[in-house]
Amino acid sequence: MTSRLNPEDQKRVEEYLRAPQHQVERRPFRPWLLLVVVLVVVIGLGLLSRLLSYLTL
Template structure:
């Protein structure tokens, strides 16, 4: 896709993005870890809701 910026503006953007502090090494995305975190949060909130319902309803 061609850039919609003027060439001098595109050059400034490219220089900005190529700066060392914008080159962060990241681990590959792990879908299973995300799924485990979401599942853990849902289970924890469910357990908390059950506990609070026993306190309220007795």
Template sequence: MTSRLSPEDQHKVDQYLDAPQHRVQRPPFRAWRLMLVLTFVVIALGLLSRFISRLVL
């Protein structure tokens, strides 16, 4: 894909992205971990809501 920026602007963007503060190594995205955490949160909130409903009724 070609850039729509002028060469000068593209150079500024490249310099900005090459700065040390923008070169953070991130761990790989783990979709299964996210699904596991979401499942746990949904189950925990469901159990909490059932517990609260038994206290009220």
């Protein structure tokens, strides 16, 4: 894909992205962990809502 920036601006962008503070090592994305966290939160909120409805009725 070609850049729509002029060459000077593109050079500045590349220098900015090459700076050490913009090259952070990240852990790999783990979708299964995200799924487990979402399920735990949904189940926990469901149980909390059942407990609150039991206590108020």
